[in-house]
Amino acid sequence: xxxLFVLIVLKHIFVLLSCVPMENKNLELLEEKFQxxxxxxxKIEPNDWMPDNYRQxxxxxxxxxxxxxxxxxxxxxxxxxxxxxxxxxxVLLAKVQDEAGHGLYLYSAVETLGADREDTIDDLHSGxxxxxxxxxxxxxxxxxxxxxxxxxxGAAIMNQVPLCRCSYGPYARAMVRVCKEESFHQRQxxxxxxxxxxxxxxxxxxxxxxxxxxxxxxxxMFGPNDAESKHTAQSMKWKIKRSTNDELRxxxxxxxxxxxxxLGLTIPDADLKWNESTNHYDxxxxxxxxxxxxxxxxxxxxxxxxxxxxxxxxxxxWVRAAAMAHAEKQRERTKQSA
Amino acid sequence: xxxxxxxxxxxxxxxxxxxxxKHVGSLRAPDAQLAVENARDVYTRRSEGISIWVVLxxxxxxxxxxxxxxxFEPADDKVYRHPTFYDVPDGISHM
Numbered sequence: 001x002x003x004l005f006v007l008i009v010l011k012h013i014f015v016l017l018s019c020v021p022m023e024n025k026n027l028e029l030l031e032e033k034f035q036x037x038x039x040x041x042x043k044i045e046p047n048d049w050m051p052d053n054y055r056q057x058x059x060x061x062x063x064x065x066x067x068x069x070x071x072x073x074x075x076x077x078x079x080x081x082x083x084x085x086x087x088x089x090x091v092l093l094a095k096v097q098d099e100a101g102h103g104l105y106l107y108s109a110v111e112t113l114g115a116d117r118e119d120t121i122d123d124l125h126s127g128x129x130x131x132x133x134x135x136x137x138x139x140x141x142x143x144x145x146x147x148x149x150x151x152x153x154g155a156a157i158m159n160q161v162p163l164c165r166c167s168y169g170p171y172a173r174a175m176v177r178v179c180k181e182e183s184f185h186q187r188q189x190x191x192x193x194x195x196x197x198x199x200x201x202x203x204x205x206x207x208x209x210x211x212x213x214x215x216x217x218x219x220x221m222f223g224p225n226d227a228e229s230k231h232t233a234q235s236m237k238w239k240i241k242r243s244t245n246d247e248l249r250x251x252x253x254x255x256x257x258x259x260x261x262x263l264g265l266t267i268p269d270a271d272l273k274w275n276e277s278t279n280h281y282d283x284x285x286x287x288x289x290x291x292x293x294x295x296x297x298x299x300x301x302x303x304x305x306x307x308x309x310x311x312x313x314x315x316x317x318w319v320r321a322a323a324m325a326h327a328e329k330q331r332e333r334t335k336q337s338a
Numbered sequence: 339x340x341x342x343x344x345x346x347x348x349x350x351x352x353x354x355x356x357x358x359x360k361h362v363g364s365l366r367a368p369d370a371q372l373a374v375e376n377a378r379d380v381y382t383r384r385s386e387g388i389s390i391w392v393v394l395x396x397x398x399x400x401x402x403x404x405x406x407x408x409x410f411e412p413a414d415d416k417v418y419r420h421p422t423f424y425d426v427p428d429g430i431s432h433m
Contacts, residue, residue, distance in 0.1 A: 047403045097383070104380050108364045111346065117366065118343055174363070181384070320368075324342055327369035 038239050043169040046112040054238055057231065058168055059113050060129065061240065063120040066106035068132035071124075071305050073099045075139040076148060084142060091188050092145060098181050105174040112170045125310045127297060134217050136299030143196055143203075143210035149189015151211075151218040151256065157182045158252045159222065162242035171240075190259070197263045204264070211260065212268045219283075220291045222249040228288075253281050346395040347373040349380075351387035359391050367392075 031051055037044065044050055073096050080096065083089035107117050123129040134152050139145070160182065163175040196207040223229055223245040235241035243251075253272075260267055271284035293299065344366040350359035362381050367373035373392040381387065401409055417423045426433055 045403070047400065049403070094383075097379075101380050101383060104365060105363055111364065116343075170363075320344065321342070323368035323372065324344065327372075330369060 035237075038167050038237075041167075041239075043172065044167050045169045053234075054240075055113050057235060057238070057240060058171065059110055059115045059120070061235075062106055062110040062113075062171055063115065063123070063129055064131055066103045066110060066120070067124045067129065068135065069099050069103035069106060071131045071135045071309060072152075074305055074308055075135055075137070075301075076145060078139050079142060079145050082142070083145075088192075095149070095185050095188060098185065102174075102178045102181070105177055106171075109168075109170040109174045121309075121313065125306060125313065127306065130295060131305075132221060133291065133294040133299060134214075134221050135305060136294050136301045137213065137217055138301055140213075141206050141210060143192070143206040144214070146189050146192030146196060146207065147210035147214040149185050149187075150193055150259070151189075151214050152221070153182055153185040153189060154256060155218045155221045155252050157186060158248050162248075165239070165242055167239035193263055193265075197265065207263070208265055211265050215268050216286065216290075217294075219249055219253070219286055220294075222246070222252065224288070224291070250280055253283055257281055344368045347377075347392045348395050348398060349373075349377040350391040350393070351377075351381055352389035352391075353387055355388065359389065362386075364395060 030049055034044075034049065034051060034054075044054075076092060076096050076099075080089060080092050083092050107120070110120055111117050120129065124131065134155075139148070157179060160175050160179050164172055164179055166172040166175065193207050193211075196203040226232055226244045226246045229245055232241060232244055236244070257267060257272065269284045271282065273282055275282045294302070297303075345368075346364055346366055347370075348364050349362050351362050352359045365373065365376050365380055367376050370392060374390050377390045377392055382390070413419075
C-alpha cells in the first residue's frame, strides 16, 4: 500500500516536472507562429492568441494615445469662448469634439485587449501612464490655436499615418478614422497662421511667438532619439510601430520648414539648413533635459492638466450613476407593463 | 458612489441605402437610446451613416479563433463550388 502511495506521489512529481518544459515549448511554438503571422502582414484580432508582452505594449501605447487625445482638448478648450469670430469658434468646437471622438475610438480599441477602460483612466490620473508631453505647454494667445493645429496635429499625423498599418486590427482601424479627421485639424491651424501672417505687424509677431514656443516641443513629440528609445526595436519587430522616432521627426522637419518659409516665419533654430548630400534638413540639438522634465511631470501645466481630468471624472460620477439608475428604472417599467 | 461601469455596446452603421450595416467600433452607454445617440456623435460626425444598430457586446456570440481550422478548412478543398472549376468550351458565351 505504502509502495503504491509512493509510486503515485513520484508519478505526480514526474508529471509536474515534465509539464514545465512542455509548456515552455508550447509557448515558443505559439510565439513563433505569431511572429510568422506578423511577418506575413496578417493582422492580429482581439481573440487571437498573442504574447503577453505584445498585449501589454499595446495597452500602454493605445491608452497613452487615448489620454493624449483627451488631455489635448484642454489647451484648445481654453480658447473656445475667446475665438475671434463665430466661424473660428465653430471650427475650434468641431476640432475639440473630434479629439474627444478620437479618445473614444482608442479607449474602445484598448478595451478589446481586455483592459478595463476606467482602470486605464485611473492610471492617467495617478501618473502611472503618460500622455503626449506637448499638452503640458500653455496656450497663451489665439495664435497658439494656429500653431497647435499646424504643428502639433501635423506631427500627430506624421506619427499616426504609419499606425494605420499597425499589426493590431482594432488599433489600425481606429487610426484610419483618426487620420481622415486630423487633416482638417492641420489645415484649420495653418489657415489661422496664414491669416495672422498676412495681418498687421502685431498679428505677424503673435504668429512668430507661437511658432517659437511650439516648434521645439513639436519636434519632441516624436519621442527620444532611436538610440535612447527602449521600446522601438521590439515594437518594430511586432509591427506595432512602422517607422522610428528619428525617421518621423526628420520627415516632419522636411515638410514643415518650407511651409514656415511660405508663411514668412523664422525657424527658431540657428543650425537649421538644407543638406544637399542627404536631401534632408540638418537641425540643432533638441533639449532632452526639458523633454524628460516635462514627461516626468515638471512641465508648465502637468499638474493643472491632471487636476482637470481627475475633477472631470469625480464631478461626473453622479451623472453616470444617475443614468444607470434611470436605465434600470426604465427596464423595470417595461417589464411591469409587459 | 456607485462605480458601476456603463455597459459596452457594439456599433454597426449603414453608410447608405443598399449597403449592409457594418461594425465600426464600440462605446459605453447606460441604455440603448443613449447608445444610439452616442454612436451618432462618435461614429457619424461626417455623414458616415444613415442608420445605426447598437448591440450589447455581451450578447454577441463569436466563433473561437482556435477552432477556425475545423470551421473553415472544410470549404478550402471544395473548389468545385466555384465557377472557375469548370471548363467552358470555346465559343460558348452567356455562361
